[in-house]
Amino acid sequence: xxxxxxxxxxxxxxxxxxxxxxxxxxxxxxxxxxxxxxxxxxxxxxxxxxxxxxxxxxxxxxxxxxxxxxxxxxxxxxxxxxxxxxxxxxxx
Numbered sequence: 001x002x003x004x005x006x007x008x009x010x011x012x013x014x015x016x017x018x019x020x021x022x023x024x025x026x027x028x029x030x031x032x033x034x035x036x037x038x039x040x041x042x043x044x045x046x047x048x049x050x051x052x053x054x055x056x057x058x059x060x061x062x063x064x065x066x067x068x069x070x071x072x073x074x075x076x077x078x079x080x081x082x083x084x085x086x087x088x089x090x091x092x
Contacts, residue, residue, distance in 0.1 A: 026060035029067045 023045075030041035045059055053059035 020057055020060065022064055023056055023060040026063040026067075029063055033067075 026045060027038045027041040030036070030044055031038050034041070045056055045063070049056050049059045053062060
């Protein structure tokens with residue numbers, strides 16, 4: 001076996017943008033929000049990537065940031081979570 005062939009056998013493929021955890025999270029968010037499959041969510045992100053978000057990674061980061069930051073900021077989110085978790089008669 002040649003050295004060239006050996007290096008091909010042990011080479012590890014790099015993580016593509018489609019396998020990026022943030023892209024995966026954004027696909028999940030869009031899939032739930034729009035009742036579509038993750039594959040369809042990826043197509044939506046690819047269609048909307050453009051001048052403002054030139055890469056899929058940047059668009060995905062924006063989707064995650066917008067979806068996880070409620071109107072009113074993180075303090076409102078913490079307050080709502082506290083009410084949900086500690087409300088009387090809540091899920092035990």
